[in-house]
Amino acid sequence: MSVLVDSDIRLLVQGITGSAAQHHTKLMLEYGTRIVAGVRPGAGGQNVHGVPVFDTVADSVEATAANAAILFVPARAMKAAAFEALDAGIRLVVMVSEHVPVHDTMEIVAGAEIAGTDLIGPNTPGLIAPPARCKIGFVPSQYYMPGPVGVASRSGTLTYEIVSRLTLASIGQTTCVGVGGDAIVGTTFAKMIKLFEADPETEAILLIGEVGGSMEEEVADLVARGDITKPVVAYIAGRTAPEGKRMGHAGAIVASGRGSIKSKLAAFDAASIPVAAVPAEVVPLLRKQLDRT
Amino acid sequence: MKLREYQAKSVFSDYGIAIPRGRIAKTPEEAADAARKLGKAAVLKPQLGVKGRGKAGGIAFTNSPDEAFEQSMRLFGMSIKGERIRTLLVEEKLFISDEWYIAVTIDYAKRCPVMIASLEGGVEIEETARHRPESIFKLPVNILKGPASKDLAPVASQMGEDTARCLETLYRIFREYECELVEINPLVRTAEGSLIAADAVLNVNEEALFRHENLIALKKQIPVEDPIAEEAAQKSWTYIDLEGNIGVLSSGAGLTMAILDLMHRAGGTPANFLDTAQIDDEGIYEAFDLLSRAKPMRVLLVNMFAGLNRCDELAMGIKRYLADHPTDTPIVVRMIGNLEEEGHQILKGLGILPFKKLEDAIQRAVELSQKRKT
Numbered sequence A: 001m002s003v004l005v006d007s008d009i010r011l012l013v014q015g016i017t018g019s020a021a022q023h024h025t026k027l028m029l030e031y032g033t034r035i036v037a038g039v040r041p042g043a044g045g046q047n048v049h050g051v052p053v054f055d056t057v058a059d060s061v062e063a064t065a066a067n068a069a070i071l072f073v074p075a076r077a078m079k080a081a082a083f084e085a086l087d088a089g090i091r092l093v094v095m096v097s098e099h100v101p102v103h104d105t106m107e108i109v110a111g112a113e114i115a116g117t118d119l120i121g122p123n124t125p126g127l128i129a130p131p132a133r134c135k136i137g138f139v140p141s142q143y144y145m146p147g148p149v150g151v152a153s154r155s156g157t158l159t160y161e162i163v164s165r166l167t168l169a170s171i172g173q174t175t176c177v178g179v180g181g182d183a184i185v186g187t188t189f190a191k192m193i194k195l196f197e198a199d200p201e202t203e204a205i206l207l208i209g210e211v212g213g214s215m216e217e218e219v220a221d222l223v224a225r226g227d228i229t230k231p232v233v234a235y236i237a238g239r240t241a242p243e244g245k246r247m248g249h250a251g252a253i254v255a256s257g258r259g260s261i262k263s264k265l266a267a268f269d270a271a272s273i274p275v276a277a278v279p280a281e282v283v284p285l286l287r288k289q290l291d292r293t
Numbered sequence B: 001m002k003l004r005e006y007q008a009k010s011v012f013s014d015y016g017i018a019i020p021r022g023r024i025a026k027t028p029e030e031a032a033d034a035a036r037k038l039g040k041a042a043v044l045k046p047q048l049g050v051k052g053r054g055k056a057g058g059i060a061f062t063n064s065p066d067e068a069f070e071q072s073m074r075l076f077g078m079s080i081k082g083e084r085i086r087t088l089l090v091e092e093k094l095f096i097s098d099e100w101y102i103a104v105t106i107d108y109a110k111r112c113p114v115m116i117a118s119l120e121g122g123v124e125i126e127e128t129a130r131h132r133p134e135s136i137f138k139l140p141v142n143i144l145k146g147p148a149s150k151d152l153a154p155v156a157s158q159m160g161e162d163t164a165r166c167l168e169t170l171y172r173i174f175r176e177y178e179c180e181l182v183e184i185n186p187l188v189r190t191a192e193g194s195l196i197a198a199d200a201v202l203n204v205n206e207e208a209l210f211r212h213e214n215l216i217a218l219k220k221q222i223p224v225e226d227p228i229a230e231e232a233a234q235k236s237w238t239y240i241d242l243e244g245n246i247g248v249l250s251s252g253a254g255l256t257m258a259i260l261d262l263m264h265r266a267g268g269t270p271a272n273f274l275d276t277a278q279i280d281d282e283g284i285y286e287a288f289d290l291l292s293r294a295k296p297m298r299v300l301l302v303n304m305f306a307g308l309n310r311c312d313e314l315a316m317g318i319k320r321y322l323a324d325h326p327t328d329t330p331i332v333v334r335m336i337g338n339l340e341e342e343g344h345q346i347l348k349g350l351g352i353l354p355f356k357k358l359e360d361a362i363q364r365a366v367e368l369s370q371k372r373k374t
Helices: A019-031 A057-064 A075-087 A102-115 A157-168 A189-198 A215-225 A261-270 A279-292 B005-014 B028-038 B065-076 B125-131 B149-159 B161-176 B206-211 B213-221 B227-234 B253-265 B281-294 B311-324 B340-349 B358-371
Strands: A011-014 A035-039 A051-054 A068-071 A092-095 A118-120 A126-129 A134-137 A146-153 A173-178 A204-210 A232-237 B022-025 B042-046 B060-062 B088-092 B096-107 B112-118 B136-140 B179-190 B195-197 B201-204 B238-241 B246-251 B270-276 B299-306 B331-337
Touching: A011 A019, A011 A057, A011 A075, A019 A035, A019 A134, A035 A057, A051 A057, A057 A075, A068 A075, A068 A134, A075 A092, A075 A102, A075 B206, A092 A134, A102 A118, A102 B112, A102 B206, A146 A157, A146 A189, A146 A279, A157 A173, A157 A204, A157 A279, A157 B253, A157 B299, A173 A189, A189 A204, A189 A215, A204 A215, A204 A279, A204 B253, A215 A232, A215 A261, A232 A261, A232 A279, A232 B253, B005 B088, B005 B201, B022 B028, B028 B042, B028 B065, B028 B088, B042 B065, B060 B065, B065 B088, B096 B125, B096 B161, B112 B125, B112 B149, B112 B161, B125 B136, B136 B149, B149 B161, B161 B179, B161 B195, B201 B206, B206 B213, B227 B238, B227 B281, B238 B281, B246 B253, B246 B281, B246 B358, B253 B270, B253 B299, B253 B358, B270 B281, B281 B311, B299 B311, B299 B358, B311 B331, B311 B340, B331 B340, B331 B358
Parallel strands: A011 A035, A011 A068, A035 A051, A068 A092, A092 A118, A146 A173, A146 A204, A204 A232, B246 B270, B246 B299, B299 B331
Antiparallel strands: A126 A134, A126 A173, B022 B088, B042 B060, B042 B088, B096 B112, B096 B179, B112 B136, B179 B195, B179 B201, B238 B270
C-alpha cells in the first residue's frame, strides 16, 4: 500500500480558483486522485474541472465528506486556511506554499497536534503514492512508479532528479513525501520513517536530506536505537555549503556548527545507514538493500 | 533580517526595558558631540550585521570628547569581517555588578518558542552550552498559550523578579515582531541595582515583514549587503554569492546544493548560484540578465528540470536573451523534462550542446572553467 494516503482519500482543494490550483487540480484528477471539493470564499456554487466549489471548508466537508486538503493559498493566508481545515476535522493537510511566516507555522503545527491531523509542509511539492494512484501536490507523476521504496525528502526538484533514476532502474515507490524545505515542517523525517516502518509494502526507505536542522540526526537516533528495522539509505545535499548561508531553503543553513554535514554523516555512520556520496550512488545502494530483504 | 543594535534597543525601550543613554554617530564630530552630551566616560560601538566586533578590537572606551573623536576616526576607517564601519552607537559606560544572558528564540527540533536565561552573561550562549550546559535555564513554550509567570520562578529566584519580567517582555516582543531571536547579552545589574540591556539582538523573520510597517522602515536604514541577492529575493528567487568561477542557474534549493557538491567533486568551483522556482521563458530571460550583472564568470551552467514547465519555452527564453545580449561566456545547459527534444533542438540552433545527464553537464562546465582565463 502506501502511507498517509490511500484509496479512501477524498481531497479538498483550498484556493481552487487560482490559476496554479486549477492546473494542478486537473493534473491530480488525471493521475487518479479523488478530488471531491474545492473552496474559495465567494465562489461557492461554481465548478472547476467538474469539482464543486464551496465558500467554506466546513460547507465542503458537510456536503462531500472531504477528509484531506491541499492548500493552494498564498503564504500570508496560510494560517487562516490551515486552521479552517483543522477546525473542520480534515485529517491530512498539505501546505505547498513557500515563505509562510515561521510564527504562523509554529501555530499551525501546534494546532495540528491538538487536532491529531497529519500536516505536510509548508514549502513542499506534496506527496504521491503510485500504488494508490493518488497524488496531492504538484510532483510530476511521470517520474514515479509503484514499488517497494518509501521516499521522504526535504526538496522538490532534487527528489524528481533522484526518483526518476530509481524509476529508470525499475525501482518503484510506495509513497514519496516532500516534507518541505522550511526550518519547521509539520511532518518530520522521524515521523515519516516510523510510518514507513509500519507499512507492510515498504521494504526500504530513502531519505533525501540537506544540511541544516536536526531531522537527519533524529532519524539516525531511531535507527541506532533499533526502532527502525527496515533498511534505510540516505543522500544529503549541501556537503560543500558554506557556513552561515541560507542555501535557498529556509531550513538549509549551518549556523554555529549546528546542522553541519559533519554532524549528519557522523550520526548516519553511528547508525550504520549507508549514505550516497553522489546521486548516482543512490540506485546501487538501494538495490543492494532490496536484494538483502 | 537582523536589526542593528541601536534599532533593537529602541524597540526594547518602547516595551519599557531600560537601555543605556546614548546616540548614533556617523562622523567623528557627531561622536565627540555625543560623548560631550553624555558628560562622562563613553563606549563607542560599531553597528554591524556581522558578529565579533569586540574580539576584532571594534569597541572603544573613551573618557573625553577629544578621545571619542580620535577613537571614532580609527573605527570609521575599519572593516570587520569585510563590513565597513559606518555607524557608531555612543553610549554611557555602565558600572556593572552582574552580567546575565536572557533570550527568546525558536527551538527548531521541538518546533516551538524557547525562553533562555543564564547567569553567564557577556559570553556567547553556545560557549556556555559547551562548558556548563546545566547552568542554562530553558523553557519551551506552547505557542498557542504563551508562558505562565510561575514557569519563570527559577529565573526570578536567581536573577530577581525584574529579570523574570524582562524575559516575559522579551517573549512579547518575540511574538509581536515575529522574531527568530530576541537576545540581551549582557543584561546588566548595575552597581546601583538597576537592570539595563547593555546589548540587544532582534532578528525578525523575513517572511513576516509584510505585516510590520515599522520593521520595513527600519530595514531601509540598513545598507543593502548584496543588491543582486536583494533583487533575486524580490522575485522569490535565491541568489548566493560564492568564491569560484562557474555561474550556476538552477531550480530548486536541494538540487542546486547537489549541483554545487558535484561541481566541487569534479574539481570546479561555483562563482554563485541563482535558484529560481519553476520558471517560464520570461523567467529564464530575467535570470540570465540578473546573473550577467552579478559578477564575471568563466562559464555559466544552467540546469533545468522541466517537470511542470516546458523545455521548449525555456530554450526560447535563452534564445531571446542571447539575441539581445550576445556573450563570449560559454554556456552549458542540462535540460530534461516536458518537450525535451523540442528544447534541445532550439539550443542546438544556438550552438549550445544540450546535456541530458546532470553529471556530464557539470563535467563539461568544469573543463571549460579550467581552460578559460578571464
